[in-house]
């Protein structure tokens with residue numbers, strides 16, 4: 001199979017865990033160079049060592065919170081002085097809590113909005129201008145089934161992912177007449193650290209999310225993202241839903257007795 005992304009440089013937000021971490025590992029095997037960002041610098045260092053033990057590619061790491069507008073701009077503009085970013089993976093994101101609309105914690109609401117929407121915008125705003133001159137470039141935004149079908153108590157997280165889907169459409173519209181493709185990937189339940197964060201390490205609640213059916217793995221999503229990326233220049237897969245076979249939407253989940 002042709003490797004269209006060989007030697008490209010991929011910028012991944014939220015690379016220390018789950019989908020982002022697995023994608024970094026799998027892309028390294030496709031011989032892409034990597035720029036990895038997240039807040040936990042120890043995990044970034046560990047991942048860089050792990051990748052470079054096996055493959056001879058460039059891996060740059062930056063401790064960066066996507067919510068930090070000033071530093072996002074500063075760090076990305078420093079990177080762009082000596083590198084080209086061909087592919088941007090807007091993956092960093094989180095859900096905090098699962099609470100009725102009149103009981104939610106407003107600080108958690110702000111954290112989700114600031115990370116999932118504003119963070120994605122800050123990073124995209126800093127990188128897209130440089131992509132305009134490339135012969136091919138690609139932005140992947142990680143949405144969610146939650147952005148398509150809102151479910152009880154999901155309110156602000158669902159709204160934030162709905163915004164990600166809408167921004168994907170807008171980016172595609174605004175980037176007409178460029179070689180920049182934009183894809184929204186919308187997974188259902190993926191077993192990562194996502195629920196640990198959402199439920200603040202409450203083991204019972206985390207277990208309940210994935211109990212009695214086979215959820216998706218980070219590898220399932222990473223492989224799907226790579227097949228979306230590894231397409232000829234004229235092919236733009238704009239939207240992809242990926243669900244566990246046991247889950248058809250947030251309301252239809254077939255758990256074993």
Ligand code: NDP
Nearest residue numbers: 014016017018019038039040065066092093190192193194
């Ligand atoms: P994980 O919790 O395993 O990974 C989240 C990653 O995002 C971590 O690397 C974390 O790193 C990083 N991150 C979080 N906040 C920030 C921030 N402010 N700045 C930079 N990095 C940040 O979850 P997933 O891998 O499951 O989630 C990845 C994406 O997939 C998210 O956007 C999520 O909404 C989406 N998604 C997940 C689904 C699921 O069921 N798991 C389903 C559908 C979509 P660090 O803490 O080091 O900063």
Ligand code: 8X3
Nearest residue numbers: 144145146188189250
């Ligand atoms: C994560 C999937 O269903 O927990 O976006 O919202 S869900």
